[in-house]
Amino acid sequence: MTKNKTRFFTALLISIITIICVIYLIAPNQSQPINHSIMVEHPTDQVSDNTTETFITPSQEHKTDLIEDTDNYQYCERLIKADFSDGYSWASDQYKSWERYLNQGYTLDEVTLVVEHFLNSNFAAEFRVEQLRLHSDLSNQNQQLNEELQRLLSQEQISGLKLEVVRALPAAGLIGYVSLTPSKKVTLLQQVTPSVDDIAYFIGQSEYSDLDIIELLNSVIKPDAIVGYDKFEAISLLDYAVISARVTVVEKLLQLGLKPSEDSYLGSTMEWALRELSRSTTPERRNASAKIVISLNNLGAKARFKTRSQSKIYGIFPRNSFSFNAKEIEGLIADYGLELTLIESRYNLFESKDNLLIDKGNELLVQLTHQQAEYLSKRLNIDNLKQQVTSCKLTVDTINRAWQPESSKKILRRVIAKHPQSPHQIELTLAAIEPSLVDCYLITSDSDRRQEQYLSDVDDLFQPLKNGKVLDVIDQFLSLNLTDQNKNWAFFEILMWDLSFYDELINSGLMVDELQYYSFNSRMLSPKSLDKLAQSGADLNGVDSRGKTLLYYAVHQSNLALLGYMTEKQFPFSLNDQGQDPLHAALDIIHYEFSPDKLVATVDILMGYSPLIDQFHLSRMALLKLKYVDVYRQVTAKYPQLKVQPETTLPKTLCGKSYLGYP
Structure with missing residues (x-):
């Protein structure tokens, strides 16, 4: 390195180090990129090149209170999920040091395919391209910069920090x-x-x-x-x-x-x-x-x-x-x-x-498969884990095939095509087939949906909210050339600073479209937040443009404390006989938020409203009986009116916004 380059790097690094130290002293618990050229990280546990296995201390967090029964859908579902998630976590930890297998003599192709086998192709591609770039000029320059940094800093100065300097592009x-x-x-x-x-x-x-x-x-x-x-x-x-x-x-x-x-x-x-x-x-x-x-x-x-x-x-x-x-x-x-x-x-x-170009008997694949199996067996506290998982996958597949619902999208297209000019007739027809179809139809046809459009470079306008000056902030936004969508966005952003601003907002020029219950996020659906909104004049006891009460949306949160609060405050159950009511929603076991562990308590709360039980509640109970028989028995022991009758059939379909991809 020439003298000029040495002086340049020294001056550069001294400036960098000064910035790093100041930032680190101000925020010692943060691990953030400082800019495009310098990164500061708190190191995780490092795995040495000669490490042959990486075990996290086994825990019982996944151990189910269900009796081990590979014919039981609920037990099997939990076991399969735990086996997958913990296996993936194990492989993610391995990812920190996959390159050590290259040092042990395995080829890049072998290690790449092993990474894909235990993780996925994204991880494998990232690992592979990193290895291929190791000897690029840019990598060599970055290495020189970091070696210079190490020489300028003592071990005491860098203890607890992982510093990395990279050459900025372009030159x-x-x-x-x-x-x-x-x-x-x-x-x-x-x-x-x-x-x-x-x-x-x-x-x-x-x-x-x-x-x-x-x-x-x-x-x-x-x-x-x-x-x-x-x-x-x-x-x-x-x-x-x-x-x-x-x-x-x-x-x-x-x-x-x-x-x-x-x-x-x-x-x-x-x-x-x-x-x-x-x-x-x-x-x-x-x-x-x-x-x-x-x-x-x-x-x-x-x-x-x-x-x-x-x-x-x-x-x-x-x-x-x-x-x-x-x-x-x-x-x-x-x-x-x-x-x-x-x-x-x-x-x-x-x-x-299933068609890897790596022999199933490959030494590295066999070695790591054994390590992963041993880790999972200890973590899940199951000796014959592989056999149980295999049996459980067969059980889950068999039970899943017992219910073959018709495509919700196909039904919707068929009914809409039959009554193109009559939304009311469409809703009536769909309601007779399955109430969740009505909800999906309303979502897809909601032309009055509240639209928002993001505004850039306005962060400073929100600062007076720290001192409660909401009217000043509203005035600043109204002085801009805003569309209605911009106003909706600003309305919601200000509301998120403090829900007690609701009264000022609805009486301001930022009020364009009424805030709908379906747009309430998890922060708003909490007892404290709902109290604030109520005190600020928000109507929480009606229905939104899709005919739903707040209780309906709260059911999908699987938050028992929230449901208990809403019952105590006498939030209405349902004010619309079209579409699903909250009990329909609670019994929808294929919704992504469904929790079999919370269903009995949820039904307890909802049955306190004395809802009229219809065929669609019972069809959902039939599906519950098929998949979660223990939960079904607990529910029907308390509420015999929910028992499946001989004529009860499984749902023709179940439709929800998570399946259609609409907000």
């Missing part, structure tokens, strides 16, 4: 290159040599033209060097140019001798090109991407395909995919003479966990 001398005159650009490039990482960064900046990139590229010493810049899981400058659909830059790189990449796990250059072509949303982007695919195809670049026919092209690679339907395939042939089916296929390293 300081290249900042603002795009705004220079042509002559100044030439002068600058005589003084500063761009790296492949600088070029990779600039390629992704839309304000830089292809000509700018090529001018910079002409000054790069090794354009085929490994890219350490981590915007994408790619290490070739050619891939970065392909991802940005810069056809001229791609052609230049090919002229410079760069070859299409074909890593055995990460996306190949052709796969990135097909991804970009399939995502093209403008004629210009489609044209550029198509030209790139043609150029790569002429060079014999390959891609992995899951499906390849005249009717469908589909392929996947870590975190990404590409897909073309018959019309798109034909369009590419007509417009560019590009026949996707003629692109050469390459071998798929990671097709599926």
Whole structure:
């Protein structure tokens, strides 16, 4: 390192260290990036290279109070979830030191596939690309910076901290290159040599033209060097140019001798090109991407395909995919003479966990599988865990197949098509089939749904709220040129500062659309918050635009304290005979918030309202009996009116917003 560079790094690091120390003294319990170049972390337990197993102290937190019974759906459901979540946690802990297996002589392909086997392809791709970048210029520069940092700081100064310094991109001398005159650009490039990482960064900046990139590229010493810049899981400058659909830059790189990449796990250059072509949303982007695919195809670049026919092209690679339907395939042939089916296929390293290109008897896979099994057996306190999990999966699958509901979406489409001009008739028809369908219909057809639109750069406007000056804040927002959606957003954001501001808000110009019960978040659905809202004049005893009371939404929170509070305060049960009532909602065992452990207590509270029991309550009870027979017995022992009758059938379907994907 030259004297000038040494002085530069020393000055830089002293400044960095000063900032780090000040921040660390102010907030010793935080672990936040300070800026794009410096990161401060509190280290977790480190695993040494010679570690062979990593056990967390086994606990009983997952041990169920149910009797071990692999024919019992509830027991099996808990066991399978615990086995998966704890197994995943074990593998996540291993992820901190997967590279030690490379040091033990295992190949990168082996370790990559083992990471995928125990975690998923995202983790595997991240691990693999990190290893491939280890010897990039950027990684070496970062290593030098961190070694310099270590020399400048004593062990006492860095105790309890993990400091990391990374080189900022682009290089300081290249900042603002795009705004220079042509002559100044030439002068600058005589003084500063761009790296492949600088070029990779600039390629992704839309304000830089292809000509700018090529001018910079002409000054790069090794354009085929490994890219350490981590915007994408790619290490070739050619891939970065392909991802940005810069056809001229791609052609230049090919002229410079760069070859299409074909890593055995990460996306190949052709796969990135097909991804970009399939995502093209403008004629210009489609044209550029198509030209790139043609150029790569002429060079014999390959891609992995899951499906390849005249009717469908589909392929996947870590975190990404590409897909073309018959019309798109034909369009590419007509417009560019590009026949996707003629692109050469390459071998798929990671097709599926059941088809790994790693022998099931692979030493590393066997070793870690044994360690994981031993860990899980101790953690869950079950000696024959593998046998139980296998039996339980069969039990759960068998019971699940006993109920084959019709698709809610298909029913909705069918009924809506039959009565296109009569929302009332649609609701009546759906209610006769299954009340949850009415709720889904109201969600999808809610044209009056309260719309919000985020406002940027207004954080300072909220500051007076710290002193309770809500009227000042409202006035500041009203002085802006706001849409109704902006006003709705500001209304809700101010309300979240303090729910007691509700009275001032509803009497202000920010009040556009009434706040609906369905938009109440978990913070608002609490006894303390509801008290505040009530004291501020909010009507909590009506229904929202979907005909639901607050009690209905509280049921899905599975919060017994909240339900008890609402009962005590005499919140209404249901004021609408269409759609689900709160008891229907409580008995919906496929809702993502359903908790069998809380159902008996929830039913206790709701039965206090003496609801009229209908066939849809009983059909849900039939499903409860099928899957959670112990809970069914407890409920019906207290409330015989909920017992399943001989004529009771399982629900025709169950529909909810979590299935439709609507808020």
